[in-house]
Amino acid sequence: MTHDPPSRERACQWRCRRGAALLMVGGLLLGAAGCGEGHSDSGGTGSGKVKIGLVTKTETNPYFVTLREAAVAAATENDAKLIALAGRFDGDNEGQVAAMESLISSGVKGILITPSNGTGLLSTIAEARRQGIAVIALDSTTEPPSATDATYATDNVKAGRLQGSYLRAALAGRPPKVIMLDGTDDSTVSKQRREGFLKGFGITNDSPAIRGQANTNGERNPAQAATENLLERTSDINTVYTINEPVASGASAAMAARGLTQKVTIGSIDGGCDGVRDVRSGKYAATVMQFPVRMATRGVDSVVEYAKNGKKPHGLSDTGTVLITDKPVDGLASQDTDWGLKHCWG
Known part of the structure; x- marks a missing residue:
């Protein structure tokens, strides 16, 4: 090799x-x-x-x-x-x-x-x-x-755990009220990232902290529609887990339409250059770069x-994950969006 x-x-x-x-x-x-x-x-x-x-x-x-x-x-x-x-x-x-x-x-x-x-x-x-x-x-x-x-x-479990750990720390002690936006039921990545998020956030699948969840096929438009539907049931949320950045973009649009941008913290996974720019502009608070x-x-x-x-x-090689945010939290290593834009999807 x-x-x-x-x-x-x-x-x-x-x-x-x-x-x-x-x-x-x-x-x-x-x-x-x-x-x-x-x-x-x-x-x-x-x-x-x-x-x-x-x-x-x-x-x-x-x-x-x-x-x-x-x-x-x-x-x-x-x-x-x-x-x-x-x-x-x-x-x-x-x-x-x-x-x-x-x-x-x-x-x-x-x-x-x-x-x-x-x-x-x-x-x-x-x-x-x-x-x-x-x-x-x-x-x-x-x-x-x-x-x-x-x-x-x-390591998709690790990526989910980084997102979960960040979003829990960002609550600064407030009780969690979470929306979960997954990929598809049979997707291995969707399962692994969700598992990691729950571990990092410190809750389980049946936790009352989860106020709503939906599959999105990992795509922006279904994610926006799913988020809008979930907000019809309750807008009393403060955290959104997303499987990837297209989903985070859709969720962000739905939150903005409801005037919830400043009340809800969204995290994601991907680390594309557009995603890093979205973190910089405040559409979501953090992403985990792949x-x-x-x-x-x-x-x-x-x-x-x-x-x-x-x-x-032969063998399994972890190609790396880095948390990207301009709002770092104590105890969790991260890089800012300047670093992210130099390394996005490298």
């Missing part, structure tokens, strides 16, 4: 390549169905390039757009070819299975997968590995993690290394 250069240097390299990557991604997505021609058993293409598959949870979530762009850029740097596919929505396990089957048929050397469901892809992953394809999970683990060759991902460029780059590098010398990657 190759070693990453320092993360800031690598992030800078990625930003310099981002323009070219953006132009390539559209063609990859449109042409993916026809990318299997001329492949060899070694996972190369007719031109001798290593062929790598990527399956994300969705095409449109900014987090996965960034991860895909970084994977394209890393493949270009390695003179490899990336085929990028995605589920139709967060939680589309069948779509991810179909995408993996297509990649297996196309003769890729490795598949990078962000699994929506930790157990839903196990048989397809096993078939890919049986055929000698390296399978690497990004962003989310399978259940068990050993189902893939390696995982480069956020590093999808790091995940994608390490995944691509590992497949290229495997193609060159037959050495598969």
